[in-house]
Amino acid sequence: MKQPESMMKVRIVAPRSMSYSVISALYNLELFHVRRHEKAHVSGHHSEHKVDHPGHEHEDNHNERSHDDHSQHASHHSHSGHAHDAHHSHDDVGSLDIGTPLNEADAHSKSLLRVRAVKSILGINESRDYSTSKLGPRVALDKLHDEIQELHTSLKDAEERAKHTRSLYVTVEALEKLGVDSSLAHLRYVAAFVGTVKDPGLVETKLKQLRIHYELKHTPYNDDHLALIVVQRGHESTVRTILAESSFVLLPLDTYKDLTSHELAVSLAKYNTIIDDTERKLKYLAIEHKKDLLDYEVHLLEEIKKAELPLQFATTSKSVIATGFVPKKSFETITAALDRATNHAVHIEELPIDHHAQEAVPVLLHNSKKIKNFEILTRLYELPSYFELDPTSLLFLTFPLFYGIMLGDVGYGLVLFFLFFFLKRKVPDAKAWFNVLMYAAVMSILFGAVFGEYFGFEHVGVETGESLCGNLGVCLHKEVIVSHGESHVVYAFPHLLNRAHDTVSLLGTDILTILIVSVIVGVLHLNFGLALGFINVYRSHGLKLAILEKVSWIVMQIGLVLFVLSKMNLIIIPWFVGAALLVLSVVMIYMGEGAKGIVEIPGLFSNMLSYMRLGALGLASVVLAVVINEGLAMPLMEKGGIFVVIALLIMIFGHGINIALGVIGPFLHGIRLHYVEFYSKFFKGGGIEYIPFGKKAQMEGEQNGS
Amino acid sequence: MAVEGAGLIALGAALTFVGSALAAAWAQSRIGVAAVGAMAEKESLFGKGLILTVIPETIVIVGFVVAFLIVGIAG
Numbered sequence: 001m002k003q004p005e006s007m008m009k010v011r012i013v014a015p016r017s018m019s020y021s022v023i024s025a026l027y028n029l030e031l032f033h034v035r036r037h038e039k040a041h042v043s044g045h046h047s048e049h050k051v052d053h054p055g056h057e058h059e060d061n062h063n064e065r066s067h068d069d070h071s072q073h074a075s076h077h078s079h080s081g082h083a084h085d086a087h088h089s090h091d092d093v094g095s096l097d098i099g100t101p102l103n104e105a106d107a108h109s110k111s112l113l114r115v116r117a118v119k120s121i122l123g124i125n126e127s128r129d130y131s132t133s134k135l136g137p138r139v140a141l142d143k144l145h146d147e148i149q150e151l152h153t154s155l156k157d158a159e160e161r162a163k164h165t166r167s168l169y170v171t172v173e174a175l176e177k178l179g180v181d182s183s184l185a186h187l188r189y190v191a192a193f194v195g196t197v198k199d200p201g202l203v204e205t206k207l208k209q210l211r212i213h214y215e216l217k218h219t220p221y222n223d224d225h226l227a228l229i230v231v232q233r234g235h236e237s238t239v240r241t242i243l244a245e246s247s248f249v250l251l252p253l254d255t256y257k258d259l260t261s262h263e264l265a266v267s268l269a270k271y272n273t274i275i276d277d278t279e280r281k282l283k284y285l286a287i288e289h290k291k292d293l294l295d296y297e298v299h300l301l302e303e304i305k306k307a308e309l310p311l312q313f314a315t316t317s318k319s320v321i322a323t324g325f326v327p328k329k330s331f332e333t334i335t336a337a338l339d340r341a342t343n344h345a346v347h348i349e350e351l352p353i354d355h356h357a358q359e360a361v362p363v364l365l366h367n368s369k370k371i372k373n374f375e376i377l378t379r380l381y382e383l384p385s386y387f388e389l390d391p392t393s394l395l396f397l398t399f400p401l402f403y404g405i406m407l408g409d410v411g412y413g414l415v416l417f418f419l420f421f422f423l424k425r426k427v428p429d430a431k432a433w434f435n436v437l438m439y440a441a442v443m444s445i446l447f448g449a450v451f452g453e454y455f456g457f458e459h460v461g462v463e464t465g466e467s468l469c470g471n472l473g474v475c476l477h478k479e480v481i482v483s484h485g486e487s488h489v490v491y492a493f494p495h496l497l498n499r500a501h502d503t504v505s506l507l508g509t510d511i512l513t514i515l516i517v518s519v520i521v522g523v524l525h526l527n528f529g530l531a532l533g534f535i536n537v538y539r540s541h542g543l544k545l546a547i548l549e550k551v552s553w554i555v556m557q558i559g560l561v562l563f564v565l566s567k568m569n570l571i572i573i574p575w576f577v578g579a580a581l582l583v584l585s586v587v588m589i590y591m592g593e594g595a596k597g598i599v600e601i602p603g604l605f606s607n608m609l610s611y612m613r614l615g616a617l618g619l620a621s622v623v624l625a626v627v628i629n630e631g632l633a634m635p636l637m638e639k640g641g642i643f644v645v646i647a648l649l650i651m652i653f654g655h656g657i658n659i660a661l662g663v664i665g666p667f668l669h670g671i672r673l674h675y676v677e678f679y680s681k682f683f684k685g686g687g688i689e690y691i692p693f694g695k696k697a698q699m700e701g702e703q704n705g706s
Numbered sequence: 707m708a709v710e711g712a713g714l715i716a717l718g719a720a721l722t723f724v725g726s727a728l729a730a731a732w733a734q735s736r737i738g739v740a741a742v743g744a745m746a747e748k749e750s751l752f753g754k755g756l757i758l759t760v761i762p763e764t765i766v767i768v769g770f771v772v773a774f775l776i777v778g779i780a781g
Contacts, residue, residue, distance in 0.1 A: 380752065380753075381752065381753040381756075382750070382753045509774075509775075509778030509779065510778070511774065511778070603764075606764045606767060606768070609767050609768075609770075609771060610763070610764075610767055612767065612770065616770070672756070672760055675753065675756055675757065676756070676757055676760050680757075685753065
């Protein structure tokens with residue numbers, strides 16, 4: 001049972017000229033969680049009074065560096081700040097302006113654009129999360145950019161020309177095939193039409209109907225046909241109409257006047273050579289500079305991130321003021337590093353954390369390696385607030401336990417264990433999930449042994465049992481079970497509790513033992529939650545409220561038990577003792593939580609009964625398994641022959657489904673018992689993640705941004 | 707243990723359970739839809755959405771208990 005890592009609220013004051021050194025040092029440390037400075041809206045004279053005040057003071061004092069001095073400083077500020085500030089924070093820098101990005105930001109952004117342009121021309125699609133070279137970027141970006149731009153332009157130009165030439169070539173070649181040349185336009189007795197047409201047959205039919213002399217030649221051209229039609233002069237207008245009806249498009253012959261297909265082919269080849277050459281050059285450049293470009297991109301992203309950090313700072317004309325959080329154990333590291341980076345020109349002070357207002361301190365969970373896997377379950381709901389206990393270790397204790405009680409089958413547990421083991425290898429990203437599920441599978445095996453269940457079999461038949469005992473020396477317990485009025489002799493697997501059949505008599509009613517056990521587990525779990533709640537409330541609000549809010553519920557349970565038992569004459573205590581405790585607890589709840597608490601009284605008992613799902617889900621799983629085995633598979637098995645195969649298929653399929661349900665059901669209900677029933681007794685949540693400024697934060701920022 | 711009217715008792719218990727289960731399912735479906743919708747807007751609402759979604763399960767638990775009592779007392 002731990003609390004999140006202890007944090008220290010820290011203020012760093014540095015001269016403006018040192019901004020970059022400070023930011024770089026922070027970036028490399030990856031320890032400082034920056035709290036964004038927000039300019040408070042305070043009234044006129046207020047702000048006037050405050051502007052520059054802290055800045056000056058720190059700049060004057062930055063040489064006095066003893067620790068005592070810091071804390072004095074801190075407390076001094078906190079008092080003056082608290083008295084005036086409308087905000088909850090102790091900051092007296094609230095009225096200061098928000099910082100501006102470093103001058104380099106612009107240049108870096110431009111460079112980044114160039115790097116990305118170059119990357120896109122070179123066809124480099126990937127990007128890196130981190131730089132591979134320690135030496136920094138070694139690429140002469142501007143030169144490379146110009147060179148590549150030039151190549152790119154000439155490539156595009158050559159491509160454009162090649163495209164144009166190719167289309168000319170196709171037309172000229174077709175014209176040559178038809179025998180068209182420039183003399184056609186000037187013939188005296190005949191008129192020539194050259195153009196494209198979809199269906200030359202249609203034109204021909206129409207021309208025939210005119211009963212004039214004509215000549216029609218055509219050749220395939222792109223997707224259509226290029227046609228040459230020669231008719232006697234005098235019929236031009238009629239022919240024109242026909243051609244218009246047949247969607248004949250005249251070709252502007254002048255464009256192709258002095259072109260020959262041979263010349264065009266030569267220049268096309270020339271352009272293609274240029275294209276090939278340029279593409280090869282670009283490819284070489286891509287291979288040569290890829291690593292450097294990727295490194296450079298990362299470097300620029302880092303630098304931009306650094307240059308933009310002052311946006312989260314407060315600033316005066318001469319200094320920048322950064323407020324944020326550091327793990328307590330790393331405070332010395334960060335002070336030393338900043339002193340080194342700025343030659344003792346920074347002032348670092350600790351600010352008090354406001355416990356009363358539950359200040360938003362970032363949360364860093366710290367658990368041992370095994371328990372760390374279960375942090376995914378904690379995060380799935382919400383991070384605990386900084387002032388709360390971290391429930392991860394409790395999830396580690398009880399989540400696999402609940403899962404085990406619900407699934408509780410040696411066979412299923414083994415299958416799942418190996419399945420998760422295999423999946424963990426296959427999907428390393430979800431490693432933590434599979435680790436959690438493997439713990440759960442182990443508990444299923446343990447509880448399977450407790451319940452004596454092996455793939456839904458609770459017992460084996462007489463023959464199997466006797467042969468096991470005779471041949472292998474594994475002697476099972478002989479039992480007689482009665483079903484449908486007939487009694488069978490079976491050999492049962494050893495068990496402490498049979499989930500499907502063991503019952504206890506309660507108030508004259510037979511109730512399945514597993515359900516009673518579940519509710520008992522629930523009562524224990526909830527009261528444990530109340531105890532944790534007591535600790536949480538005691539820490540943040542004091543003993544009185546802790547007793548009123550949390551102990552009251554325990555008193556109520558004791559009162560109820562005493563009342564019921566004494567009424568039933570099971571204990572020799574007058575009934576009004578229990579009744580008095582009940583009344584007392586209700587009064588305490590009202591004082592602690594108000595009317596809302598009274599409304600929630602039935603909720604406590606429905607919470608307890610809710611734990612019956614531990615047994616009920618298990619029962620559903622057992623019954624399904626038994627139906628698969630004894631209802632479907634066994635009768636077929638006894639028929640022998642081909643039916644054995646069918647029976648085996650039914651068993652594999654049926655148990656497969658049951659195992660799939662056995663992953664989903666117990667997981668969801670196990671986690672739900674924690675989130676809903678257990679958490680509501682102590683957990684508030686709402687913590688914000690501790691993301692120190694640095695590489696990791698940048699990567700996450702990039703991912704979120706894209 | 708052939709109690710007189712055992713079938714009717716079982717039917718009564720079953721009806722109790724069916725009714726409560728349907729009620730819980732109906733309530734949960736509507737809350738669930740809203741919760742998932744809210745999560746699409748803001749992922750951190752998962753916890754609150756889950757709690758609101760499972761609140762109607764109380765109904766089915768009550769039905770379960772009553773069904774048990776019917777079988778226990780009448781049977």
